[in-house]
Amino acid sequence: MQSAVSSGSSLKADSVSVLRSITPNLVYTKHKGQAGKIAVVGGCREYTGAPYFAAISALKIGADLSHVFCTKDAGSVIKSYSPELIVHPVLEESYCIRDEDRSSVSAKVMAEVDKWMDRFDCLVVGPGLGRDPFLLECVSNIIRHARKCNLPMVIDGDGLFLVTHCLDLVRGYPLAVLTPNLNEYKRLVQAVLTSEVDEEDEAEQLKALVKGIGGVTVLRKGETDLICDGKTVNSVSTYGSPRRCGGQGDILSGSVAVFLCWARQCADLGELYPTNPTVLGCIAGSTLLRKAAALAFENKGRSTLTGDIIEYLGRSLEELCPHC
């Protein structure tokens, strides 16, 4: 599963083998839903692109159904990006509701999300969520409820802002994956370890961070992606692109969500590895995004946008893992 090449105290993952080992065969006997049902919680007055990118990426990688839970304002716009998504415009922001209605609205939001929760294989929390306090309060309840349902969660963007300020939401939950970029990672390290980022000993600090949060998996994005569940630190540095346009993190969150489902299906079937399936999902998700970004960059150069990378997800997966 992992090569013996050690880079500092992290293991350079044989990431293409990991991806191949957890990607399910395409067979005609399966029915809708078995390749994964993903839901993205995000999308508000300001942000509509991010949840779209995460949700459509999940479909393009091979999930069967992709839902988005967003605010009313964001709903029509996200729907207009693609008829492939199922969009629930059920979240609310403070500016739309009166103070005295907060608890009833909050209960209503939870009831709407609750109806669906046990139909999903993985939740992506955060792309384009925004930072409205009432919205974040509702999303905290969604996270608590998802934990009760043992639902894996990928937490990114403003979801990380929320979790960094309320670590108890994920503390000790092994099915949570946090996917911080450089700045989000800095804030996590400050919150958990009350220190600065140690660039000399990245792997050890990441391990300490994960232990400090207790039992989650962290995928730290960067020139090299580092993945740690508290026991091992794996690195993925294959492929990649020098283009840093906004939105690539959203693709990653959707990608990790799908591979998490698939890795867990392998684990459930007893095709088990000595490795945590959550870690495998992260390795595969990172590898696929990096491959698609590389292909898009080869073709579009400096003008590569996130939408271009999404268009290469299918071909990238096919090249890494040809279907038989």
Add this chain to the structure above:
Amino acid sequence: MQSAVSSGSSLKADSVSVLRSITPNLVYTKHKGQAGKIAVVGGCREYTGAPYFAAISALKIGADLSHVFCTKDAGSVIKSYSPELIVHPVLEESYCIRDEDRSSVSAKVMAEVDKWMDRFDCLVVGPGLGRDPFLLECVSNIIRHARKCNLPMVIDGDGLFLVTHCLDLVRGYPLAVLTPNLNEYKRLVQAVLTSEVDEEDEAEQLKALVKGIGGVTVLRKGETDLICDGKTVNSVSTYGSPRRCGGQGDILSGSVAVFLCWARQCADLGELYPTNPTVLGCIAGSTLLRKAAALAFENKGRSTLTGDIIEYLGRSLEELCPHC
């Protein structure tokens, strides 16, 4: 930087060399935002295409993040054009607000914009702004605030209408670039020099205009683009297209915004030229648009639209400045 070929009293810029010298290398160590964060202020009930063209052009040229600040009406439409943009529907027009609410609404608009101001590298003010008096009052405050933050600004379209009627908004601000077309230029000349356009001695009159406004840079669009910061007058007449479809000025404003960031980054790194980085940004922005317009016209002829030109920005930049 400039060839010795003098055309009247303007210097014909060696514009491709300028473009190459300020375009940053694509390297894997950079993180999101370092290639530029642009914001367009524009988009109202009537106009939604212009701010989209400016903002998406910035991304296609290589900026990492592109925001739009527009009215509520325009927001959903601009969002729906592309999930790549971050659209803030926070501006207001007179017809939506009561007279007695003007000052509170104005304060709210400023507060919304203010939250973001120090995250941007350049502001584009004017594409599709419209001429609603209340909206223009708010935008005047945004310009004043941007000056306090030392934020470079490209001012085009209805932003020029505003500035022509209130020259103090930009007077003495060296980080302001005005990009008038023929008619906008006429009105500026009338307002500042109280005279007609002198076609015989364009360069000298442009210098006088810039000195009259005091310290800004003017990019006068035309068959030949003229760029003046009060000291030198550079001309760009390479490439170009005979097609005059509306919207090309919006591409130019986004293009100049990106190259302004890049030129200022070079200047900050000490890779300094004897020339004002603002002037270099204008030369490069003009050159790229003209190249993309020429390529689009070669392929689409008379039916070339602004969207077609945008599709050639990437290839044009690659041809002018191949990435290594």
